[in-house]
Amino acid sequence: MSAIAFPVNEAKAVERPHALRDPDWVRWSLTAIAIGFIGLFLCLPLGLVMVEAFSKGWQTYWSALTQPDAQSAMQLTLLTALVTVPLNTVFGVAAAWAITRFEFRGKSLLTTLIDLPFSVSPVISGLIFVLLFGAQGWFGEWLSAHDVKVMFAVPGIMLATLFITFPFVARELIPLMQEMGSEEEEAALSLGASGWQTFFLVTLPNIKWALLYGVLLCNARAMGEFGAVSVVSGHIRGLTNTLPLHVEVSYNEYDFVGAFASASILAGLAIVTLVLKSVLEWQQGRR
Amino acid sequence: MKTKIGLKTGLLAASLLISGAAFADRTLLNVSYDPTRELYQQFNQEFVKYWKEKTGETVTIQQSHGGAGKQARAVIDGLDADVLTLAISYDIDKIAANAKLLPTDWQKRLPNNSVPYTSTMVFLVRKGNPKGIKNWDDLVKEGVSVVTPNPKTSGGARYNYLAAWAFAEKTYGSKEAAKDFVKKLYKNVPVLDSGARGSTTTFLQRGIGDVLLTWENEAYLAIKELGKGEVEIIVPPFSILAETPVAVVDTVVDKHGTRDLAEAYLNYLYSPAGQKLAAKNFYRPTDTKVVDAVDLANFPQLERVTVDQAFGGWANVQKDHFDDKAIFDQIYAP
Numbered sequence: 150m151s152a153i154a155f156p157v158n159e160a161k162a163v164e165r166p167h168a169l170r171d172p173d174w175v176r177w178s179l180t181a182i183a184i185g186f187i188g189l190f191l192c193l194p195l196g197l198v199m200v201e202a203f204s205k206g207w208q209t210y211w212s213a214l215t216q217p218d219a220q221s222a223m224q225l226t227l228l229t230a231l232v233t234v235p236l237n238t239v240f241g242v243a244a245a246w247a248i249t250r251f252e253f254r255g256k257s258l259l260t261t262l263i264d265l266p267f268s269v270s271p272v273i274s275g276l277i278f279v280l281l282f283g284a285q286g287w288f289g290e291w292l293s294a295h296d297v298k299v300m301f302a303v304p305g306i307m308l309a310t311l312f313i314t315f316p317f318v319a320r321e322l323i324p325l326m327q328e329m330g331s332e333e334e335e336a337a338l339s340l341g342a343s344g345w346q347t348f349f350l351v352t353l354p355n356i357k358w359a360l361l362y363g364v365l366l367c368n369a370r371a372m373g374e375f376g377a378v379s380v381v382s383g384h385i386r387g388l389t390n391t392l393p394l395h396v397e398v399s400y401n402e403y404d405f406v407g408a409f410a411s412a413s414i415l416a417g418l419a420i421v422t423l424v425l426k427s428v429l430e431w432q433q434g435r436r
Numbered sequence: 437m438k439t440k441i442g443l444k445t446g447l448l449a450a451s452l453l454i455s456g457a458a459f460a461d462r463t464l465l466n467v468s469y470d471p472t473r474e475l476y477q478q479f480n481q482e483f484v485k486y487w488k489e490k491t492g493e494t495v496t497i498q499q500s501h502g503g504a505g506k507q508a509r510a511v512i513d514g515l516d517a518d519v520l521t522l523a524i525s526y527d528i529d530k531i532a533a534n535a536k537l538l539p540t541d542w543q544k545r546l547p548n549n550s551v552p553y554t555s556t557m558v559f560l561v562r563k564g565n566p567k568g569i570k571n572w573d574d575l576v577k578e579g580v581s582v583v584t585p586n587p588k589t590s591g592g593a594r595y596n597y598l599a600a601w602a603f604a605e606k607t608y609g610s611k612e613a614a615k616d617f618v619k620k621l622y623k624n625v626p627v628l629d630s631g632a633r634g635s636t637t638t639f640l641q642r643g644i645g646d647v648l649l650t651w652e653n654e655a656y657l658a659i660k661e662l663g664k665g666e667v668e669i670i671v672p673p674f675s676i677l678a679e680t681p682v683a684v685v686d687t688v689v690d691k692h693g694t695r696d697l698a699e700a701y702l703n704y705l706y707s708p709a710g711q712k713l714a715a716k717n718f719y720r721p722t723d724t725k726v727v728d729a730v731d732l733a734n735f736p737q738l739e740r741v742t743v744d745q746a747f748g749g750w751a752n753v754q755k756d757h758f759d760d761k762a763i764f765d766q767i768y769a770p
Binding site: 279282283284285286289293296298300301383384385386387388398400401402403 | 465474500512513514515516534535633637662
């Protein structure tokens with residue numbers, strides 16, 4: 150249509166209109182500022198982590214990562230992610246399904262509540278669990294009477310991580326599923342598919358990239374969470390220290406190589422996440 | 437080890453219904469404050485060896501470290517400590533009073549008021565002591581930047597504050613003068629970290645401040661670990677006797693069936709082997725006869741006032757100085 154309205158401009162379509170053209174020095178200096186900022190605040194610190202981690206050579210780096218406390222911290226971090234990410238994937242899909250496919254009272258309240266873990270400080274999230282399950286908390290007496298350890302043990306760490314990472318999957322799915330509408334699913338149902346068939350054959354293929362993206366972010370946060378986990382962990386070496394907590398412990402013990410070696414694992418995880426994220430975005434964009 | 441942890445934590449995660457009884461070997465959890473990490477790393481190894489030789493049983497000692505106040509809070513909230521090795525007796529008093537995990541007269545159960553080793557607060561200054569800091573009154577001079585942690589959260593910081601107060605009250609003769617003195621002192625503090633270790637890194641790694649007020653043991657360790665030739669220790673002629681108490685947590689050891697082990701563990705701190713290790717890690721032993729002379733030489737003589745003598749006990753200290761709106765809140769404005 151614009152071609153008809155402004156036929157003169159068609160030939161020049163590749164060039165930007167004069168009003169939007171900035172002098173070269175403005176463009177270059179803006180780009181330089183952006184790159185400089187990224188270099189100073191992202192690449193430099195990340196590089197420093199690596200430099201410090203390897204400051205005493207490969208062998209020290211390797212032995213820092215293979216010492217028992219570091220190993221058990223890694224195992225605990227992996228275990229936490231293995232438990233919380235699948236659970237939150239199921240919760241997230243269920244929540245997104247409920248919100249986008251049904252009308253019910255309190256729906257907008259539910260949508261807001263899903264965001265709650267994003268809006269409270271992680272330290273507060275940790276304290277919530279101490280107030281609930283700690284020895285002086287609401288359920289404290291019952292739990293200790295039945296000899297159940299939640300706080301300052303692995304279950305507490307999982308609960309806190311579950312809470313913190315709850316929104317990631319649902320937040321990715323809700324806008325997409327809203328946009329998609331429910332026509333395809335209704336068609337499937339009216340052609341005689343069961344509820345599960347509809348979900349696995351129609352809904353899931355449509356949301357898979359967004360779902361993977363949400364799972365990825367959820368996983369990154371589950372492995373990297375510090376604040377909430379620090380409150381509920383009790384910092385027992387080799388038992389309730391996750392990798393981020395192990396970084397802090399090593400740093401406080403003047404074991405800088407150990408601290409930065411563990412940090413380099415977390416940084417590596419972040420980079421892998423970023424790469425996978427770009428791949429997923431590219432896949433989503435292609436659709 | 438790998439399978440043991442995986443299996444155990446897996447079960448925990450699945451059911452939340454596994455109790456401490458799942459352990460085959462007995463374990464002991466020692467909840468301690470920040471600067472004792474190195475001491476207990478060595479002590480635990482020796483104790484495990486000693487216990488194995490004595491009884492044939494293999495035990496595991498677990499450690500948890502953090503700011504003393506924070507650790508006490510965690511124990512009150514359910515961190516299952518079999519033994520406590522904290523910085524000030526007030527923190528254990530709080531556990532006894534609030535969570536009733538041990539009797540309030542716990543301090544009478546072990547020798548020397550349940551204090552196996554003591555310490556004091558000293559100054560760490562830059563090489564050559566360019567600001568000429570020798571005593572507490574040098575800290576309030578203009579242009580001297582002092583690093584100390586927050587007395588609301590750190591046991592060591594409380595001792596720093598109280599030592600300064602006791603010095604001023606003794607030197608200038610009144611509580612009013614002491615209050616003015618600490619007010620001037622905290623004007624010179626650019627940053628309050630939450631724990632002793634944080635302050636040490638602020639001073640050494642980040643290079644902030646002219647003088648660090650810290651535990652004697654922390655000062656020696658800092659020099660050993662990072663500051664050889666960069667900083668030096670100044671022991672003032674007057675400081676405070678830092679009594680770092682230990683206690684068995686009755687409710688927890690009875691639940692775990694670890695009372696004999698926990699008591700043996702704490703008693704071992706008083707033994708010649710324990711006292712030697714304390715001295716090697718720059719804690720002042722209570723039994724100096726059994727300790728190597730080389731290690732004793734690290735501890736210069738000085739006048740050390742106790743909290744009980746100067747302030748009438750920790751309960752008073754808390755009420756007068758560190759409660760909300762008490763003296764510390766009045767004098768410190770960030």
